[in-house]
Amino acid sequence: MLHxxxxxxxxxxxxxxSYGGDAxxxxxxxxxxxxxxEWDDFVYNRKSLRGKHWELWxxxxxxxxxxxxxxxxxxxxxxxxxxxxxxxx
Amino acid sequence: xxxxxIFNLIKNAFxxxxxxxxxxxxxxxxxxxxxxxxxxGGHGLATAYYLAKEHxxxxxxxIEKGWIGGGNVGRNTTIIRxxxxxxxxxxxSEFGMDLWRKMSQDLNYNVMFSPRGxxxxxxxxxxxxxxxxxxxxxRLNGIDAELLxxxxxxxIIPMADFSENVRFPIFGGLMQPSAGTARHDAxxxxxxxxxxxxxxxIIQNCEVTGFDVSGGKIKGVRTxxxxxxxxxxxxxxxxxxxxxxxxxxMTVPIETHLLQACVSEPVKxxxxxxxxxxxGHFYISQSDKGExxxxxxxxxxxxxxxxxxxxxxxxxxxxxxxxxxxxxxLKMLRTWGGIMDMSMDGSxxxxxxxxxxxxxxxxxxxxxxxxTPASGWTFAHTIAQDRVHELNAGYSLNRFNKGHLxxxxxxxxxxxxx
Numbered sequence: 001m002l003h004x005x006x007x008x009x010x011x012x013x014x015x016x017x018s019y020g021g022d023a024x025x026x027x028x029x030x031x032x033x034x035x036x037x038e039w040d041d042f043v044y045n046r047k048s049l050r051g052k053h054w055e056l057w058x059x060x061x062x063x064x065x066x067x068x069x070x071x072x073x074x075x076x077x078x079x080x081x082x083x084x085x086x087x088x089x
Numbered sequence: 090x091x092x093x094x095i096f097n098l099i100k101n102a103f104x105x106x107x108x109x110x111x112x113x114x115x116x117x118x119x120x121x122x123x124x125x126x127x128x129x130g131g132h133g134l135a136t137a138y139y140l141a142k143e144h145x146x147x148x149x150x151x152i153e154k155g156w157i158g159g160g161n162v163g164r165n166t167t168i169i170r171x172x173x174x175x176x177x178x179x180x181x182s183e184f185g186m187d188l189w190r191k192m193s194q195d196l197n198y199n200v201m202f203s204p205r206g207x208x209x210x211x212x213x214x215x216x217x218x219x220x221x222x223x224x225x226x227x228r229l230n231g232i233d234a235e236l237l238x239x240x241x242x243x244x245i246i247p248m249a250d251f252s253e254n255v256r257f258p259i260f261g262g263l264m265q266p267s268a269g270t271a272r273h274d275a276x277x278x279x280x281x282x283x284x285x286x287x288x289x290x291i292i293q294n295c296e297v298t299g300f301d302v303s304g305g306k307i308k309g310v311r312t313x314x315x316x317x318x319x320x321x322x323x324x325x326x327x328x329x330x331x332x333x334x335x336x337x338x339m340t341v342p343i344e345t346h347l348l349q350a351c352v353s354e355p356v357k358x359x360x361x362x363x364x365x366x367x368x369g370h371f372y373i374s375q376s377d378k379g380e381x382x383x384x385x386x387x388x389x390x391x392x393x394x395x396x397x398x399x400x401x402x403x404x405x406x407x408x409x410x411x412x413x414x415x416x417x418x419l420k421m422l423r424t425w426g427g428i429m430d431m432s433m434d435g436s437x438x439x440x441x442x443x444x445x446x447x448x449x450x451x452x453x454x455x456x457x458x459x460x461t462p463a464s465g466w467t468f469a470h471t472i473a474q475d476r477v478h479e480l481n482a483g484y485s486l487n488r489f490n491k492g493h494l495x496x497x498x499x500x501x502x503x504x505x506x507x
Binding site for chain 1: 331332335340341342343344345389390391392393394398399400433489490
């Protein structure tokens with residue numbers, strides 16, 4: 001089982017979290033002309049990296065906050081967690 | 090190649106079965122091929138077979154990083170069905186059903202196709218209505234479908250929970266009698282053996298390290314066993330599509346996820362159908378060895394690990410026990426995981442790409458095994474003729490960009506958005 005360190009609540013088990021996908025995907029800016037290709041990349045296309053992967057999780061059965069998690073998709077090792085509003089460094 | 094027959098079986102008995110031909114050779118890669126198929130799974134092997142058989146293209150190599158049949162064709166729950174509602178899926182899958190029925194004869198290899206029927210259970214009136222609609226759509230496409238009421242289901246699977254005070258009572262179900270199971274490894278081996286006999290080189294332990302693309306055209310592929318010049322490449326690596334797409338500077342509408350399955354200890358024959366739970370996601374059948382073969386949801390996060398975590402397995406088996414309480418008495422024999430190409434609408438992609446000579450076969454979510462013959466057949470057509478067949482026209486790569494999603498609710502339509 002994964003153990004995820006929620007930046008708000010501390011170490012909790014995977015059961016309390018739900019997954020939210022790639023955390024590096026950015027919505028195209030509001031009020032800007034957006035091409036079909038940009039929408040396509042935002043909505044559908046994914047790199048789905050093998051190895052270190054920044055992703056969103058929600059601490060659904062805890063503080064209900066969204067968080068960012070850096071996890072290895074091949075070994076499931078978790079390296080780092082951040083609050084949702086913290087930039088990935 | 091020696092034919093597998095009763096006469097050859099008897100003949101070889103006299104030499105203690107020590108003189109059978111190898112089922113397939115172990116060639117060293119040549120420096121040039123007409124077509125290279127990347128991925129020696131069920132779909133890749135089937136593609137190479139149909140390229141040789143239907144299109145007379147035999148200067149073909151299959152390149153496999155590990156060993157053939159070691160990925161998802163050896164890791165699935167062996168269910169074969171065509172109970173789809175949308176035309177694109179229904180016609181494609183039903184074409185495949187026909188190939189399944191002929192497969193053992195065609196390949197001279199017993200794939201143990203067992204058309205035992207699949208029942209999707211319904212647990213509410215609303216669900217019965219949905220199944221009636223789906224059953225009617227199937228029938229309009231020439232696929233057999235029967236809507237069963239509670240009593241009819243009880244007659245077929247009396248071991249399911251028909252007691253009164255359950256959370257998800259069984260209202261009835263939708264059955265496709267011609268659906269079933271097959272021996273998954275035999276499918277890979279059967280295709281490999283025939284492809285090999287038609288002249289295809291099956292090259293194992295050979296990893297793709299890069300591609301030679303110039304002027305928007307495929308020129309060759311670089312591998313751990315040397316560079317190969319080739320004009321056409323078929324990418325058939327569901328589970329690793331994202332990794333190879335990156336080497337081609339492509340992004341694809343796919344996330345790679347983890348799916349687990351498990352078998353119980355073997356027991357006497359108790360279940361002679363494939364059954365799915367309609368109030369969650371759980372499917373079960375009994376293997377010829379007597380094991381209950383079970384599976385359900387994805388683990389739910391991007392993963393390339395071919396092993397899963399316990400919470401999902403626990404969740405899936407809870408559904409199983411709700412449906413068939415006797416399962417709680419069984420011991421678990423084995424669990425395993427496979428990596429899935431989860432496409433963004435739950436339907437696969439068999440198409441050309443923006444690179445000339447590069448063809449893509451991916452996004453099978455967790456419905457890849459049943460599609461093996463139809464996928465191989467249509468992909469071979471797409472590669473040989475350089476155009477999609479009408480059967481795979483709906484499985485285009487640009488449908489996401491164009492908004493023509495094929496959003497069949499085959500379960501598995503959503504990756505993490507569930």
